[in-house]
Amino acid sequence: xxxxxxxxxxxxxxxxxxxxxxxxxxxxxxxxxxxxxxxxxxxxxxxxxxxxxxxxxxxxxxxxxxxxxxxxxxxxxxxxxxxxxxxxxxxxxxxxxxxxxxxxxxxxxxxxxxxxxxxxxxxxxxxxxxxxxxxxxxxxxxxxxxxxxxxxxxxxxxxxxxxxxxxxxxxxxxxxxxxxxxxxxxxxxxxxxxxxxxxxxxxxxxxxxxxxxxxxxxxxxxxxxxxxxxxxxxxxxxxxxxxxxxxxxxxxxxxxxxxxxxxxxxxxxxxxxxxxxxxxxxxxxxxxxxxxxxxxxxxxxxxxxxxxxxxxxxxxxxxxxxxxxxxxxxxxxxxxx
Amino acid sequence: xxxxxxxxxxxxxxxxxxxxxxxxxxxxxxxxxxxxxxxxxxxxxxxxxxxxxxxxxxxxxxxxxxxxxxxxxxxxxxxxxxxxxxxxxxxxxxxxxxxxxxxxxxxxxxxxxxxxxxxxxxxxxxxxxxxxxxxxxxxxxxxxxxxxxxxxxxxxxxxxxxxxxxxxxxxxxxxxxxxxxxxxxxxxxxxxxxxxxxxxxxxxxxxxxxxxxxxxxxxxxxxxxxxxxxxxxxxxxxxxxxxxxxxxxxxxxxxxxxxxxxxxxxxxxxxxxxxxxxxxxxxxxxxxxxxxxxxxxxx
Amino acid sequence: xxxxxxxxxxxxxxxxxxxxxxxxxxxxxxxxxxxxxxxxxxxxxxxxxxxxxxxxxxxxxxxxxxxxxxxxxxxxxxxxxxxxxxxxxxxxxxxxxxxxxxxxxxxxxxxxxxxxxxxxxxxxxxxxxxxxxxxxxxxxxxxxxxxxxxxxxxxxxxxxxxxxxxxxxxxxxxxxxxxxxxxxxxxxxxxxxxxxxxxxxxxxxxxxxxxxxxxxxxxxxxxxxxxxxxxxxx
Numbered sequence: 001x002x003x004x005x006x007x008x009x010x011x012x013x014x015x016x017x018x019x020x021x022x023x024x025x026x027x028x029x030x031x032x033x034x035x036x037x038x039x040x041x042x043x044x045x046x047x048x049x050x051x052x053x054x055x056x057x058x059x060x061x062x063x064x065x066x067x068x069x070x071x072x073x074x075x076x077x078x079x080x081x082x083x084x085x086x087x088x089x090x091x092x093x094x095x096x097x098x099x100x101x102x103x104x105x106x107x108x109x110x111x112x113x114x115x116x117x118x119x120x121x122x123x124x125x126x127x128x129x130x131x132x133x134x135x136x137x138x139x140x141x142x143x144x145x146x147x148x149x150x151x152x153x154x155x156x157x158x159x160x161x162x163x164x165x166x167x168x169x170x171x172x173x174x175x176x177x178x179x180x181x182x183x184x185x186x187x188x189x190x191x192x193x194x195x196x197x198x199x200x201x202x203x204x205x206x207x208x209x210x211x212x213x214x215x216x217x218x219x220x221x222x223x224x225x226x227x228x229x230x231x232x233x234x235x236x237x238x239x240x241x242x243x244x245x246x247x248x249x250x251x252x253x254x255x256x257x258x259x260x261x262x263x264x265x266x267x268x269x270x271x272x273x274x275x276x277x278x279x280x281x282x283x284x285x286x287x288x289x290x291x292x293x294x295x296x297x298x299x300x301x302x303x304x305x306x307x308x309x310x311x312x313x314x315x316x317x318x319x320x321x322x323x324x325x326x327x328x329x330x331x332x333x334x335x336x337x
Numbered sequence: 338x339x340x341x342x343x344x345x346x347x348x349x350x351x352x353x354x355x356x357x358x359x360x361x362x363x364x365x366x367x368x369x370x371x372x373x374x375x376x377x378x379x380x381x382x383x384x385x386x387x388x389x390x391x392x393x394x395x396x397x398x399x400x401x402x403x404x405x406x407x408x409x410x411x412x413x414x415x416x417x418x419x420x421x422x423x424x425x426x427x428x429x430x431x432x433x434x435x436x437x438x439x440x441x442x443x444x445x446x447x448x449x450x451x452x453x454x455x456x457x458x459x460x461x462x463x464x465x466x467x468x469x470x471x472x473x474x475x476x477x478x479x480x481x482x483x484x485x486x487x488x489x490x491x492x493x494x495x496x497x498x499x500x501x502x503x504x505x506x507x508x509x510x511x512x513x514x515x516x517x518x519x520x521x522x523x524x525x526x527x528x529x530x531x532x533x534x535x536x537x538x539x540x541x542x543x544x545x546x547x548x549x550x551x552x553x554x555x556x557x558x559x560x561x562x563x564x565x566x567x568x569x570x571x572x573x574x575x576x577x578x579x580x581x582x583x584x585x586x587x588x589x590x591x592x593x594x595x596x597x598x599x600x601x602x603x604x605x606x607x608x609x610x611x612x613x614x615x616x617x618x619x620x621x622x623x624x625x626x627x628x629x630x631x632x633x634x635x636x
Numbered sequence: 637x638x639x640x641x642x643x644x645x646x647x648x649x650x651x652x653x654x655x656x657x658x659x660x661x662x663x664x665x666x667x668x669x670x671x672x673x674x675x676x677x678x679x680x681x682x683x684x685x686x687x688x689x690x691x692x693x694x695x696x697x698x699x700x701x702x703x704x705x706x707x708x709x710x711x712x713x714x715x716x717x718x719x720x721x722x723x724x725x726x727x728x729x730x731x732x733x734x735x736x737x738x739x740x741x742x743x744x745x746x747x748x749x750x751x752x753x754x755x756x757x758x759x760x761x762x763x764x765x766x767x768x769x770x771x772x773x774x775x776x777x778x779x780x781x782x783x784x785x786x787x788x789x790x791x792x793x794x795x796x797x798x799x800x801x802x803x804x805x806x807x808x809x810x811x812x813x814x815x816x817x818x819x820x821x822x823x824x825x826x827x828x829x830x831x832x833x834x835x836x837x838x839x840x841x842x843x844x845x846x847x848x849x850x851x852x853x854x855x856x857x858x859x860x861x862x863x864x865x866x867x868x869x870x
Contacts, residue, residue, distance in 0.1 A: 060433045127621050134375050134432040138568065139620055142613030145562075149610030252561070256444060259437065298452035298557075305445035312438045313426050507731050508738060511724045518722040520686050523710030523739040523787070577726075 041176035047273035049230035055267030058203030063140030069250035071113035071232025072239035078104035117232025151247035163246030171241035266318030355590025356489035361567035362582035364537020370513030380564020381446035386545025412542020450557035458556035461549035575629020643692035670843035713790035725769030736786030774805035
């Protein structure tokens with residue numbers, strides 16, 4: 001397959017087109033459609049960042065929801081309006097974060113959310129990334145449970161199972177697609193660099209890569225941490241969009257959805273995850289009226305599950321993915337260990 | 338604030354939960370041994386079994402003993418279907434692919450139950466014959482508790498006799514250890530795998546009944562965490578070891594109950610987190626588990 | 637008894653065995669020699685039916701078996717003692733042996749044959765209930781051999797039985813192999829170490845990179861420079 005090597009200018013062009021598209025959408029589309037577009041953007045960020053860890057680095061993590069949770073709660077606590085803090089029994093910010101009178105603006109709050117998620121990824125990644133294949137997956141799943149358990153129990157910070165509502169509604173289509181642009185750019189830059197080649201070499205054959213002087217942990221950890229950062233940002237955007245967050249929203253099922261989007265779209269390409277996220281969300285909202293009319297709750301999840309199974313059985317590289325990149329992780333070229 | 342009777346009571350609860358985990362772990366470890374598949378769909382069978390019994394016992398009025406036999410059969414059938422439809426095609430593929438597909442199947446079943454049966458939990462009344470209460474100075478328990486322990490032990494015993502004394506059972510252990518060489522012996526590996534699924538699924542479905550009868554409530558999502566915890570039990574006991582799976586089940590059940598019983602109450606909600614904390618610790622510190630044979634857990 | 641014509645076996649697109657023909661007469665010990673990766677194990681697997689050939693035919697006792705399943709081939713009397721012993725480490729000695737008889741009809745004289753194997757390998761008899769993984773290398777090889785015999789084979793395929801064993805044990809092993817032949821079993825023996833195999837074989841084939849390079853009686857081959865070359869002095 002011909003490898004497209006876009007230059008910086010090409011990217012800039014895409015950025016301008018994207019901005020134009022977003023601007024036009026904002027002008028002419030109705031609120032409901034805009035709502036869906038924003039969600040598509042947010043999930044795309046989550047899926048693209050998952051692709052970095054799972055697709056390019058070949059580390060099949062099921063823990064993405066945990067990082068989104070961390071990002072969501074962190075950014076929420078930072079931006080929560082002072083006037084409501086007492087009413088909602090949320091703590092004031094400690095001095096090193098600005099003190100009791102502080103309320104953070106949106107962008108830094110999102111970054112902080114991402115940063116904290118990265119930190120968690122660093123801590124959990126160091127031990128867990130050493131595990132092979134599906135043990136990594138199960139351990140990361142465990143991590144999601146652990147984080148949601150914390151969210152449910154640390155009531156003084158998270159308000160426990162009730163969750164936090166009345167979150168300021170900062171997320172709009174501009175913010176979302178700006179962040180998507182940033183995410184895609186960062187991932188693209190990483191993948192098309194020496195780092196990217198190293199990480200893919202590691203994915204293909206870890207022993208061979210080590211012989212070439214590529215230390216696995218450093219690279220694996222880096223992609224895991226970067227992936228977590230953007231997951232955190234996505235979580236923050238999500239929180240300030242839906243205006244309420246509760247622990248059970250960040251359960252395994254959230255990761256599952258993103259995994260389906262990733263696999264459906266195709267791992268190992270930049271566009272694949274976005275295609276997957278957009279298609280699945282489009283499908284969801286197309287079917288929603290059906291679900292509500294006939295009161296058949298769960299239909300959409302069933303279709304997601306069926307799609308996953310069908311794709312895994314018949315076309316594991318997804319809609320736009322490349323066989324080559326899927327091979328190692330999902331099809332099993334060489335096996336080692 | 339320690340009292341012997343509290344300790345015994347909780348230990349008993351731990352043992353009962355341990356029985357359930359041990360049964361589930363048995364089914365999972367055999368399938369894992371042969372296919373290297375962490376079968377998340379195993380949890381789905383718990384849900385299926387519970388609702389199946391609910392409908393045929395409470396709604397259709399079939400007597401208890403017959404219901405239990407039927408649920409075993411139904412569970413076995415479901416397991417067979419699962420293997421034939423999906424896993425067979427992915428055999429020999431990388432483990433992650435199998436795991437993801439099994440997650441897909443789990444999600445399918447869970448939401449199918451949600452959609453077709455009910456998004457709301459159902460109350461599962463403990464059948465009258467099993468709800469007899471016994472009060473002793475130290476312990477209070479019901480006949481369902483005895484039933485769970487006894488039936489679990491019987492099943493485990495039967496299973497062990499099967500894998501140790503019958504030709505097919507020994508073949509199953511051999512296949513779990515080395516599939517290729519088993520083929521050299523002329524063992525029909527596909528049949529062995531199907532049998533493993535049937536047995537494991539039948540037991541899992543039966544466990545669904547036990548769960549419902551003991552805890553009084555069944556819902557479409559009851560199987561997920563329990564199923565994953567069963568895998569934790571497999572890891573704790575030692576992947577690849579059948580006795581390990583049973584030991585792991587008991588250890589996990591006791592650990593889960595006793596830790597939440599004896600830690601300050603605010604820690605009680607950490608229950609699930611504790612289980613997965615144990616998983617991560619075991620994977621990192623002692624991947625072979627308690628009785629396991631060394632398997633490559635790390636890259 | 638065994639006739640292989642133009643066998644080609646591929647792993648995906650990579651050919652492992654190319655156009656190899658060989659025959660084994662009843663009652664013979666025939667050996668296939670070759671360096672690592674020459675295709676010896678692949679050939680045995682194809683004979684066993686575990687690998688499907690990309691080309692060529694396999695005849696056993698006059699009938700074509702190219703498409704016959706491993707189960708059937710075991711029933712018809714072919715048994716394989718795999719490379720690296722291939723015993724089931726977690727099963728006991730006795731369980732391993734019983735598995736060898738897996739394909740035999742239920743009430744066959746399995747018990748009797750078990751006793752015969754114990755007579756042939758007294759050390760196994762001592763360790764009946766012992767877990768196979770705790771046996772020494774030599775004992776494991778004997779277990780693998782005994783297990784192969786339990787299926788009452790007419791053709792026994794041995795894949796590198798001397799691998800990893802001390803010379804003394806190897807001698808013991810080969811004495812047993814000769815004894816087995818005397819009991820009427822035809823043997824196809826794969827070895828990397830030429831000297832030992834040529835000592836017992838009636839006929840030899842040499843594979844190199846999947847191709848049949850040489851064949852002949854041991855005396856003829858022992859002196860050939862080519863053989864020495866292929867083995868780097870092996």
